Amino acid sequence: MACIVCGSIQDTQTGKLRRGAWHYIRCGGCGLLSSNPIPSAQQIEEHYRAKFKNGNYETARRYAEQYRRVYEQMANWIAPKPNERILDVGCFTGDLIGVLCAKGADAYGLELQAEAVEIAQKRFPGRVYKADVEGSAFPAGPYDAITMMQLIEHVTDPAKFVRRAYSLLAPHGRLFLQTPDSSSMVARTLRSHWPPLAPIEHIHLFSRNAIGGLLQRCGFTEVRYRAHIKTLPVSYVYEMLSNFGPEWRGLLRPVRTIFGDVALPFYVGEMLISAVRG
DSSP states (O other): BOOOOOOBOOOEEEEEOETTTTTEEEOOOOOOOOOOOOOOOHHHHHHHHHHHHSSSHHHHHHHHHHHHHHHHHHHHHHOOOOOOEEEETTTSSOOOOOOHTTTEEEEEEEOOHHHHHHHHHHSSTEEEEEEOOOOTTOOOOOOOEEEETTTTTOOOHHHHHHHHHHHHHHEEEEEEEEEETTHHHHHHHHGGEEEEETTTTTOOEEHHHHHHHHHHHHTEEEEEEEEEEEEEEEHHHHHHHHTOGHHHHGHHHHHHHTTTTEEEEEEEEEEEEEEEEO
């Protein structure tokens, strides 16, 4: 098995992490964790359809107002200039678009989940498109910034997305990503019990070295990283653990009983990455 980032040939037994009936293989060269096997297109489609109705995407919709503070944090990090054109790839129901527009940006979004697109289009008419970033069924570039929040770990060919982002950006345009960090101390300590190890949902989990190498090979410069600490309601985190790390729910249950919907800082080993089109 060849690493999709650095090309190293992997021993599928060395560094293997088990998650249910699935495995993740860690690249000895760049640290990328990849699902083995890669889920099929049918498995991915069925997974998202089910999770939108009765899984993490249903939970995300119910807690959208409480999660808004996370998008506010992201928007402050992006720091859009007035009328700056921004494309949010994988925009779900459009919450980040709304925050960016409120800060003066000219923001648009792409999403493939039909139900999410319908909700987002009603909220932000003319700004959300049911389209693959590889296509052209959305406003043409160039864009001043492109955001891919909680996206790159979900796709089978991350390099394709990064190359496409490069082509859509204006010179010196900025790319912003949010994704789990497989090189974080949390990930290294918890190993197979790290919550972002979620088969079908998360296909490739990047280390800082892996995502940095991919961005640089695709032409990006000034790659910067920061740990992503989220302030979230305890009840939201507890419910999300049904999908990500269910073995941790029992430990969090007493905290939920005491704090309920109180928002507390949580860090499960995620990172924010920014880069500039060279």
